Amino acid sequence: MGRVVYCKGAFVPEGDAHLSIFDRGFLFGDAVYEVTAVLGGQMIDNDAHLDRFERSLAALAIPLPVPRAEIERIQAELIVQNNLAEGTVYMQVSRGEADRDFLYPEGLSANLVAFTQARKLADTPSQKNGIAVDLAADLRWQRRDIKTAMLLGQVLLKHQARANGFGDVWMVEDGLVTEGSSSTAFIVTADGRVVTRPNSHVALPGCTRKAVLRLCDSHGLRLEERPFSPAEAQGAAEAFLTSASSFVTPVIRIGDVTIADGKPGPMTRQLQAYYLEAARGPRPASTCRA
Incomplete structure (x- = not known):
């Protein structure tokens, strides 16, 4: 089995995760991301990463799609479901989906995706x-x-x-x-x-x-x-x-x-x-x- 990822509200196999071609992250790079390191199955400096995540989203007037506590739960669940001992958790929030236009409509629903990457981080x-x-x-x-x-x-x-x-x-x-x-x-x-x-x-x-x-x-x-x-x-x-x-x-x-x-x-x-x-x-x- 491949990785379990989080996409638009659900934990799914990576092959089943899909975003619209009209997602503004895809069309304009209209999105914010964060990467948190994992060592010994534990996240490092995650509070600082989430602080920066929230600040970056606010600077672009993109709403946090779920409460911060839920984001932490998603990160933790991805680590467990993928049995990740060492590597990273990646998260990305885009402004949402709309027909291609530089001027985005108000009230879009932000899209949240997240996944893990197993890799050696320490003593490389x-x-x-x-x-x-x-x-x-x-x-x-x-x-x-x-x-x-x-x-x-x-x-x-x-x-x-x-x-x-x-x-x-x-x-x-x-x-x-x-x-x-x-x-x-x-x-x-x-x-x-x-x-x-x-x-x-x-x-x-x-x-x-x-x-x-x-x-x-x-x-x-x-x-x-x-x-x-x-x-x-x-x-x-x-x-x-x-x-x-x-x-x-x-x-x-x-x-x-x-x-x-x-x-x-x-x-x-x-x-x-x-x-x-x-x-x-x-x-x-x-x-x-x-």
């Missing part, structure tokens, strides 16, 4: 050995803080980076790094400060980023929220990226420049350990979990 080769990231111009729209399904820019850049032998790509605008194609960019300065951009419209407010910032605070690590240039990144003592599906991943080369000695640095290793310890720790009893 990339986390152990580090990756190289390419640099490319950021060609996306101006509201990158909203997690929409309009990802063609990232798709094209990531595909080109992979073709050129890189593991990911960091995007650049006005001479400064905005973020990775599906991650938050960090550097560590020579005097041990962890640096990442502050939240704004130019980059997605990462949930794993938020967790790492919290870990820096709780462990007394010095943190600076400010932009940095590709040149500063290439001259940094360390670099790493964060995302829900890659956790804390060392970056050992940026463009054609090797970072320090070309090996994951000690601060990155500390943060990897802190993050996994927190992710594998006890979950709040008040949060719905599988």
Whole structure:
């Protein structure tokens, strides 16, 4: 049997899940999505993901199709029905279905779909050995803080980076790094400060980023929220990226420049350990979990 997915109010085999060709997520990318990591059968940072999910939907005036508690129940049920120990839960809400028109009618019923993907998230080769990231111009729209399904820019850049032998790509605008194609960019300065951009419209407010910032605070690590240039990144003592599906991943080369000695640095290793310890720790009893 294939996966069980959630589509328009029901748990069904993936082959039986269908949306209309007039769904605005399909026609216009008029949709918001979230991805929550699962480790040991438990969701990680899910409250932060649901907070961002609600904020992104509100920014596009798309109503939450079911109460938040029901979304948590759907996530948990998908984990159970698919026996998911490690991987991700994906959710997407589109504005709904209507004949193709840029001007959408009022009162559409939002469509919710969700599914799991089994994959290894912890202790991956990339986390152990580090990756190289390419640099490319950021060609996306101006509201990158909203997690929409309009990802063609990232798709094209990531595909080109992979073709050129890189593991990911960091995007650049006005001479400064905005973020990775599906991650938050960090550097560590020579005097041990962890640096990442502050939240704004130019980059997605990462949930794993938020967790790492919290870990820096709780462990007394010095943190600076400010932009940095590709040149500063290439001259940094360390670099790493964060995302829900890659956790804390060392970056050992940026463009054609090797970072320090070309090996994951000690601060990155500390943060990897802190993050996994927190992710594998006890979950709040008040949060719905599988």
